[in-house]
Amino acid sequence: MTKFADPTVTNVKRKAGTVVLLTYRGDSAPDPVTGKVVRNAFERYAFYRQGHEVDLTLVRSGERRQRGLVAPRQ
Numbered sequence: 028m029t030k031f032a033d034p035t036v037t038n039v040k041r042k043a044g045t046v047v048l049l050t051y052r053g054d055s056a057p058d059p060v061t062g063k064v065v066r067n068a069f070e071r072y073a074f075y076r077q078g079h080e081v082d083l084t085l086v087r088s089g090e091r092r093q094r095g096l097v098a099p100r101q
Contacts, residue, residue: 047073
């Protein structure tokens with residue numbers, strides 16, 4: 028069972044205009060080999076313009092960042 032925590036909803040300004048930003052944390056699916064579950068951070072943007080809606084969800088995996096497998100931004 029996936030668990031979610033710490034939800035927040037805010038309006039933010041982006042290049043495309045004002046969007047709704049939902050941030051929360053949630054557990055990953057269990058790893059099929061090890062059974063480990065890691066806590067991920069989610070950012071979901073809801074864009075709406077002229078009758079069209081687009082939802083964009085970005086996920087940052089906690090375990091990958093801790094192990095240094097994701098290259099740092101330069």
